[in-house]
Amino acid sequence: MTWVLVSLLGLLAGVISGLFGVGGAVVIIPGLVLIAKLPQHTAHGTSLAALLLPVGLLGVLEYSKRQQVHWAYAGVVAVGLLIGAYFGARLAGSISDVTLRKAFGGFLLLISAKLLLS
Numbered sequence: 001m002t003w004v005l006v007s008l009l010g011l012l013a014g015v016i017s018g019l020f021g022v023g024g025a026v027v028i029i030p031g032l033v034l035i036a037k038l039p040q041h042t043a044h045g046t047s048l049a050a051l052l053l054p055v056g057l058l059g060v061l062e063y064s065k066r067q068q069v070h071w072a073y074a075g076v077v078a079v080g081l082l083i084g085a086y087f088g089a090r091l092a093g094s095i096s097d098v099t100l101r102k103a104f105g106g107f108l109l110l111i112s113a114k115l116l117l118s
Contacts, residue, residue: 005035010050018059023051026108033101040097040104048085
């Protein structure tokens, strides 16, 4: 049953990624922790591994067809992602699962409040 739920989680995250332009981690990470009972760090690593190809490739192809990709900005952001993901992963490895879970939840609340109140 867990495999079915994790498969549905991937489908939901894909729809949300395409709809809102997010990487899907806002759905995948809590889902892997709550449904699959993965430790927080493992959920983060699994999410990154799952998002590498499918979201980037298929999502960008669809937006690109409509000329809705600013390639120069995408390149600059990609360099930042490359460097930032390395240091973020190193930092995450130095803190506990509980602290990482709370920080992730706080991040989601902060972004939600900003979007809802602006």
